[in-house]
Amino acid sequence: MITDKTIKKLVPKNRRYTVRFGEGLFLRVLTSGKKSWVLRYYFAGKVRDFTLGSWPELKILQAKQLAHLKREELKVKPSKGLTFNDAYGLWKRKKKGHIVSFDDECQRIELHLMPFLKGIELDKITAPLVLNGILKLENKLPTLRRCLMRLNEILELSVCAGLLHQNPCRKLSKVFAQHVPTNRPFIPAEKLPLLFLELKNKNAPKWLHLYVLFAVYSLLRPNECASVKWTWIDKDVLVLPAETMKKKRIHRVPLCPGVLRVISMAKKLRKRRSVYVWCFGRGNSKVNKQYLSKWLNNSSLNGVLCHHGLRATGRTWMRDQRVPHEVAEDAIAHVSGTSYERAYLRGDYLEQRREIMEKWWQFIYEKYCAACAPLFDE
DSSP: OOOOHHTTTOOOOSEEEEEEEEEEEEEEEEEESEEEEEEEEEEEEEEEEEEEEETTOHHHHHHHHHHHHHHHHHTSSSOOBBBBBHHHHHHHHHTTTTTTHHHHHHHHHHHTHHHHHHHHHGOOOOOHHHHHHHHGGGGGGGHHHHHHHEEEEEEHHHHHOOOOOOOOTGGGGGOOOOOOOOEEEEEEEEGHHHHHHHHHHTTHHHHHHEEEEEEEEOOOOOOHTTTTTTGGGGTTTTEEEEGSSTTTTEEEEEHHHHHHHHHHHHHOOOOOSSSSSSSSSSSTTOOOOTTHHHHHSSSTTTTTTTTHHHHHHHHHHHHHTOOHHHHHHHHTTOOSSSSHHHHHHOOOOHHHHHHHHHHHEEEEEEEHHHHOSSSOOO
16 A cells, blocks of 8 residues: 555656556656656547646645546546545544544444445535434434534544545534533532442442442542552552543552552452452453442432542542642642643642542541441451
8 A cells, every 4th residue: 555655765767657546646756856646537539647736745645635626627537536434544643642532532433423424425525414314313412512523623634634625514513402511420528428338238349348448539530440550559659650541641649558458458359360459350350440330320329429420529528628729630630720830830749639638538438437337457
């Protein structure tokens, strides 16, 4: 397959030569080293060449689309233009590594947009065509909105790359009702005994008691919490690598003595060796990131609390304790302040958070003991 990198390596020879790309499109390499795109077509019984532009000003995708449009303009033998699938491939190459939820976004595009748009030529995509294709998502407004957002990104990128004259779906989102976001269910910190009593009443295994206490204390997102490895624990600090975090930056959690005892007890309870702290399922894999939320859905707290909601519980408690805003936001791995402020404030308030997290643990453990009796031999 010929790519732009391949073209860059083409060297001039004693006489000009061409590289064929199909559908009458050629790259002409002159003795001077200049590389030009040429469309060769038949008209009135003669072979004619039309120069489209030079490389690298025109990349491969741009040249292919321009050749297609020129054929249509001249009304010569029709050729297939670039499709939505080509534009999607360009979007993936540009966005990979720059979107936090890249894999989820690709899965959403491939599930909801690609089935009816994949083979459609870019200049044949219309608003009515897309509207008919996504009407099935009308009752799933958040998904529909994200699909339209990514669709417009792909089409706008195609416009910027010269593959498309204009984006026909730019205002399509106005057809649908506005989505009103809802917050994740949570309980105030004073009601944490409801969670702990549920553990007791449902005879939850001891490892789940430990996992819940760690989840409440650490304030990590479900996937981050489930993914914790032994190698990430450096004495009394848990260091989560950037690739694990939603914001793609290293996050440190100070571990107070009580939480270290929880982790030590989890190590004694495990049935097999694993790189993961919370390995209590089959094999050596980590616990499912949705395990706690699903467990709560089958309890009396269904619709009242979810795993992610525990972050709101802790953050609200910190606000009530008058913890400085920046320190509290760092505790839940949020990015606060403007880009200019973050350029100069590069710390993570670890030392300030030690005292706060110790108080948070004492609060949690007192609530736990009131509901379930002490976990440790005091």
